[in-house]
Amino acid sequence: MPTRTTEDDHSTDDPDSSPERRSVRVLLVEDAVDVAEVTAEYLERAAEELSVAVAGDALTGLDRLEEERFDCVVSDHEMPGMDGLEFLGVVRERRPELPFVLLTGKGSEDLASKAISAGVTDYVQKRSGADHYELLAQRLRSAVAKRRAEREVSALDRINRTIRQTTQQVLEADSRAEIERTVCETLADDDPYRFAWIGTVEDDRVEPSTWAGDDADDFADGTIPTGGGSTERGPTARAARTGEAQAVQSLGDATDVEARRESADDRSYAASASVPLEFEGTGYGLLNVYTDRPNAFDDRELDVLTELGETVAHGIHRAALTERLERQYETLFEESPMMAVTTRMTPDGPVVETCNRRFLQRLGFDRSTVVGQPLERFYSADSAQKLLDEGGYERALDDDFTREQRTLLTADGESVETLLRAVPREAETGDSAGTFALYVDISERKRLERENERLDKFVSVVSHDLRNPLMVIEGHAELVRKQHGNEDAEAILEATDRMEELLEDLLTLARQGEAVRETDSLLLGKLARNCWGNVGTGGASLEVTDELFVEADASRLQQLLENLIANAVEHGSTSPGSQAHQDAVEHGSTSPDSQARQDAVDHGADSSDDAVAGDGLTIRVGALEEGFYVADDGAGIPADERDLIFETGYSTDDESTGFGLSIVAEIAEAHAWAVEATESEDGGTRFEFHGVETTRVED
Structure with missing residues (x-):
């Protein structure tokens, strides 16, 4: 103390x-x-x-x-x-x-x-x-x-009573200005003090900010120097300099400044004290009190006043913290990307007290048309009925954390699907004052769910309704070929193989686009070697330059690597002089065990009777700072086509489905990775994957 x-x-x-x-x-x-x-x-x-x-x-x-x-x-x-x-x-x-x-x-x-x-x-x-x-x-x-x-004793009793009253009012005040005004008015309202004021310490002076008591309207609000001169011997100046409580027992000869002397003498003040307002090392000014009791402010009274000063400082600190938190809350509320609403209770039921900018923008209303209205007015008929039937307001007010789906209506009548989260708001009395509600716009999610449902139906059609007649055609064509050796039958069988490949790629593309929910820590080099054995690599070779663990879905990462290897073997080994324009062609493997290998063999056989697919080609797999890459030293991809190769169906090869690299992109997106096609150090193609959770294997 x-x-x-x-x-x-x-x-x-x-x-x-x-x-x-x-x-x-x-x-x-x-x-x-x-x-x-x-x-x-x-x-x-x-x-x-x-x-x-x-x-x-x-x-x-x-x-x-x-x-x-x-x-x-x-x-x-x-x-x-x-x-x-x-x-x-x-x-x-x-x-x-x-x-x-x-x-x-x-x-x-x-x-x-x-x-x-x-x-x-x-x-x-x-x-x-x-x-x-x-x-x-x-x-x-x-x-x-x-x-x-x-x-x-009587004065100390009155002081303690006044201090207790002041302390209680400090705890109830909401702002610094209210605290200072309440303290001064309470202290000066009755014995033992007749006048009180609070000032802030500014460099070498004290600036009075609030005062109350006898003839408060005439109080001279001039500044008080604190430098220690002859006119700065009073308790206020000394308290400002020392940071300690100070008192003067006679104001006849020792006021703070000459400007204060007349004020004190006219009111017959006998003594004065000044107490620093400090909490946790931070100063909030000085509290000054005047009394007509001669020889007042003994150690007991100064102890009580010092404790009051600490309480007042704590109250000011609390009020400042509360104001800062309220500003932060208001900013978060107003700037939230979610629609936010607060309600308050009225005799006719809960109404909107306020809402944030996102609520107004998404629904297309003005604030004046929302505030004061029942919240269900902005619900669809079904959601409003559910609110009443399920007692949504009552459950929220009973401290039940509400989790519901609600459909809101825009000013134009458009439906907005939302996920509601609501909790009660308490009044100062502890009773429920209303609710705080957040609405997460899930319209896009609902749209995607509907698209996924349609996609599931599409996959079902492709898997069953299209594949079954295709198998019938293939079976009859095979019988005709065996019985008659008809070239037309061979053409039909080649076409059915092509259709089967196309169906497999379509199914893979549909399935790989789903977001990855569970991952494993996979050794990238080991998985790449396994994939190498599943793909027809011809005369190509594989180099794993860095060993690292990758957090990924095992089957999808395998699909990604096989597609990249097959694409490099088929197109990376193409002679720059003969197929410069087809360097960007991508290939889509159709199944981990057989289709990728068959595709590579089929397409490799088309290039030349003597050439071996991938002959002389080297494919490298290595680590990036936050990801990995797959590169080759083949012909490469023209710069103006690198942004196109991931598009579904894009290909410069009539024999390719155009799905291979789009599947790679879908798998990367499902993992929340970024994929980019660049030129490798050897002039070939390098596919980089960023945003990947990896762990390097120590040597």
């Missing part, structure tokens, strides 16, 4: 510089002048902290009590005009807490009883001698000390 420092307008050897030796001002009311002088002299001699002022009668005493500050009254009883008891009665009406000692010339039980009933503090019979005055001085000091202790 920061050190507390107090400062008086007296030197340190003054009796007023400690609670035990503070000055006690005594008003002595005595009509006998000589007795008054002797009594005053002896009292001041008996106790040096006593300062005695004399009044010759009760009326004069009352006037002086109105004009000056006294800590106690000593009064003779037998005086002309108004006696001591009558004087006591008036004093008790005006100053009920002021210690009052009654002096009498002779003892009287009746007088003592009346004095006690009237509220006298002590009753002393006049006697001569130094012992009598020492006794009287002791009685006065005890009475004043008791009263001061009572006042301090």
